[in-house]
Amino acid sequence: MSAQEHFSSRWGLILATLGMAVGTGNIWRFPRVAATHGGGSFLVAWLVFLLLWSVPLMVVEFAFGKRARRGVMGAFHDLAGPRWTWMGGWVALCATFIMFYYSVVAGWCLRYLWASLTGELTRRGSAEVWSGYAESPAAVVTHVLAMALAAAVVWFGVRGIERVAKVLIPTLFVLVVILAVRAVTLPGAEAGLNFLFTPDWAMLKNPEVWLQALTQNAWDTGAGWGLILTYAIYMRVREDVSLNAFLIGFGNNSVSLLAGIMVLCTVFALNPSASQEIVGANNEGLTFIWMPQLFAAMPAGGFFMTLFFLALSFAALTSQISLLELATRVLIDLGVRRHLALLLAAGTGVVFGTFSALYMPVFRNQDWVWGVGLILSGLFFSVAALRFGLGRLRREVINAEGCDLAVGPGWSLLVGFLIPLEAIVLMIWWLYQAHGWDPQGWLDPFGSETAGTVLAQWALGLLGLVVLNQRLARGLKRSCAEEMP
Amino acid sequence: MTSLAVVTMLVICGTVWGGFAALVVRAVRRESAKVRDRGSRLPPSGPAPEQG
Numbered sequence: 212m213s214a215q216e217h218f219s220s221r222w223g224l225i226l227a228t229l230g231m232a233v234g235t236g237n238i239w240r241f242p243r244v245a246a247t248h249g250g251g252s253f254l255v256a257w258l259v260f261l262l263l264w265s266v267p268l269m270v271v272e273f274a275f276g277k278r279a280r281r282g283v284m285g286a287f288h289d290l291a292g293p294r295w296t297w298m299g300g301w302v303a304l305c306a307t308f309i310m311f312y313y314s315v316v317a318g319w320c321l322r323y324l325w326a327s328l329t330g331e332l333t334r335r336g337s338a339e340v341w342s343g344y345a346e347s348p349a350a351v352v353t354h355v356l357a358m359a360l361a362a363a364v365v366w367f368g369v370r371g372i373e374r375v376a377k378v379l380i381p382t383l384f385v386l387v388v389i390l391a392v393r394a395v396t397l398p399g400a401e402a403g404l405n406f407l408f409t410p411d412w413a414m415l416k417n418p419e420v421w422l423q424a425l426t427q428n429a430w431d432t433g434a435g436w437g438l439i440l441t442y443a444i445y446m447r448v449r450e451d452v453s454l455n456a457f458l459i460g461f462g463n464n465s466v467s468l469l470a471g472i473m474v475l476c477t478v479f480a481l482n483p484s485a486s487q488e489i490v491g492a493n494n495e496g497l498t499f500i501w502m503p504q505l506f507a508a509m510p511a512g513g514f515f516m517t518l519f520f521l522a523l524s525f526a527a528l529t530s531q532i533s534l535l536e537l538a539t540r541v542l543i544d545l546g547v548r549r550h551l552a553l554l555l556a557a558g559t560g561v562v563f564g565t566f567s568a569l570y571m572p573v574f575r576n577q578d579w580v581w582g583v584g585l586i587l588s589g590l591f592f593s594v595a596a597l598r599f600g601l602g603r604l605r606r607e608v609i610n611a612e613g614c615d616l617a618v619g620p621g622w623s624l625l626v627g628f629l630i631p632l633e634a635i636v637l638m639i640w641w642l643y644q645a646h647g648w649d650p651q652g653w654l655d656p657f658g659s660e661t662a663g664t665v666l667a668q669w670a671l672g673l674l675g676l677v678v679l680n681q682r683l684a685r686g687l688k689r690s691c692a693e694e695m696p
Numbered sequence: 697m698t699s700l701a702v703v704t705m706l707v708i709c710g711t712v713w714g715g716f717a718a719l720v721v722r723a724v725r726r727e728s729a730k731v732r733d734r735g736s737r738l739p740p741s742g743p744a745p746e747q748g
């Protein structure tokens with residue numbers, strides 16, 4: 212890494228990392244899951260797991276990036292040992308495969324931003340726009356556009372990422388606040404607030420509520436994905452770790468809460484009779500079909516619809532930028548020059564993402580396989596931290612010079628014991644869920660959302676990484692030696 | 697809104713948004729303290745000593 216590649220300030224780092232954490236999952240998944248799993252009771256469980264999963268893992272990621280100053284694979288190689296490089300490779304693999312199809316999602320958001328700006332959504336109707344666009348060549352075009360926009364930012368390295376985050380993230384916060392205020396002031400909006408906040412305490416006895424709350428934290432805070440580690444490479448030398456981790460966790464969940472209020476108040480105020488159907492729809496159904504219809508029914512709806520898709524596009528693009536930077540950084544650590552590494556990562560993303568853009572079953576398959584894979588990534592971070600030594604990580608990195616908030620032995624207990632337990636339970640539960648969806652074909656390796664496809668693709672990925680482990684470790688060691696003066 | 701929903705909303709939003717605001721304030725204060733600390737470690741300003 213060149214000496215001048217650092218975030219210019221703490222706020223640059225925080226805004227870029229918030230941009231990574233706040234994605235479409237905050238806006239299109241959180242409101243649905245919260246509403247369908249006990250409202251207020253779900254929110255309690257969601258807060259608990261913010262502290263028992265997301266924040267402790269974010270501390271690990273910040274600490275790894277600050278200490279190793281290398282991407283995920285290099286950090287695992289340096290801190291856990293060369294024999295464990297494959298684990299870092301897994302984290303990189305998972306995030307890179309997500310980057311391939313997330314670009315498709317960012318493309319959808321851009322397409323709908325354009326359609327709301329030009330009035331096409333109101334004229335043609337959202338369902339018609341979606342049916343003509345999804346799985347069509349136009350979806351490939353917007354996927355390429357989203358990848359190109361993210362690549363244009365990553366091209367300029369950390370300076371580019373910081374500059375873009377400093378504009379997009381404060382704007383995103385303002386947009387979400389405006390939309391939430393508009394939604395709350397609609398006649399009948401209090402039904403949405405009742406739905407979101409009324410606790411059903413009996414639901415807290417249901418393990419599914421806790422597992423969904425844990426899943427939401429694992430998927431929408433970005434903890435354990437390797438993305439925070441990637442940005443932490445560019446931290447200033449005397450930068451804090453744990454206060455920054457808390458800031459990102461609470462900042463991310465603040466946006467989720469605003470999005471929940473915005474979506475549910477809009478739904479209950481404008482179409483209360485279909486509210487159950489709307490919150491029961493999938494992510495794309497809620498966002499690209501129902502929300503435009505609801506906005507069209509409110510005064511100045513076209514304006515607010517544009518703000519909504521602008522916010523969604525900003526959230527998607529800033530997350531796409533971090534995913535692309537992660538893949539680029541891994542290649543840089545293997546000795547590839549930044550611009551070539553970026554072109555390789557983005558080019559591969561364009562090719563692989565095209566399948567997800569053209570075929571929804573492929574998109575759903577990849578979302579399912581690598582979404583659950585992220586939980587395994589979280590487990591691997593715990594294992595790597597244990598290998599390095601939790602006490603040593605606290606002493607030498609987290610609570611060292613520049614620390615604004617010291618962490619105690621409780622953090623070691625969480626990372627060394629509770630997070631591995633949470634990860635194992637969560638993975639087993641999701642695979643068991645697949646059995647419930649399709650009891651006959653749940654082990655089919657060629658199914659779209661089966662346990663079989665998860666296990667088959669994971670096995671291929673893990674086997675490849677374990678076989679290549681020595682070669683990857685040698686590549687990382689050689690590139691590290693070349694950087695030495 | 698029901699009173700139970702209001703109480704839950706205040707507790708949840710207070711914890712998440714209030715927590716975030718408190719963390720931002722703490723980070724701002726710590727950054728200011730670090731800047732002051734760095735400033736106090738700098739040598740006193742004045743004309744540079746003549747060379748030679």
